[in-house]
Amino acid sequence: MLRDNVKRNEIGQVEAILCWMCGTTVAGWTDDNIAEVRSVNNQQQMVVRQKFRVLANYRKVQTTLDTGELYSPIVCAKCAPRCGCADIKAIMANDMDVQAKQGLKREVAAEFAKKRVVSVDRVVKSQGAE
Numbered sequence: 001m002l003r004d005n006v007k008r009n010e011i012g013q014v015e016a017i018l019c020w021m022c023g024t025t026v027a028g029w030t031d032d033n034i035a036e037v038r039s040v041n042n043q044q045q046m047v048v049r050q051k052f053r054v055l056a057n058y059r060k061v062q063t064t065l066d067t068g069e070l071y072s073p074i075v076c077a078k079c080a081p082r083c084g085c086a087d088i089k090a091i092m093a094n095d096m097d098v099q100a101k102q103g104l105k106r107e108v109a110a111e112f113a114k115k116r117v118v119s120v121d122r123v124v125k126s127q128g129a130e
């Protein structure tokens with residue numbers, strides 16, 4: 001299980017979204033079909049634009065917590081059917097730990113992590129996945 005499913009570069013920009021279970025990339029920067037010509041220091045350069053895309057293996061596992069709230073972590077197509085309540089609970093603990101490090105109040109994160117996963121409801125693909 002990952003500690004954080006968001007991969008960032010050295011300056012903090014998001015490089016990829018990873019499956020919480022296995023670490024496979026499920027969203028990231030891919031080359032666009034559009035190339036542009038830019039002028040840099042009076043020289044023409046071909047630049048292939050990149051676009052942040054959700055990939056075909058991107059899945060969200062919709063679950064219901066004991067409070068009635070929904071919690072839908074991101075995983076890959078391979079891991080999604082194998083996700084049970086215990087897996088979701090482990091992902092939730094990691095997720096809250098990461099969010100606490102990123103500024104969510106520690107008490108709020110700890111309170112959320114206490115919630116029980118009552119059911120794993122369904123797996124959803126992202127619209128716009130390629």
Ligand SMILES: [Zn+2]
Pocket residue numbers: 019020021022023024075076077078079080
């Ligand atoms: Zn996976």
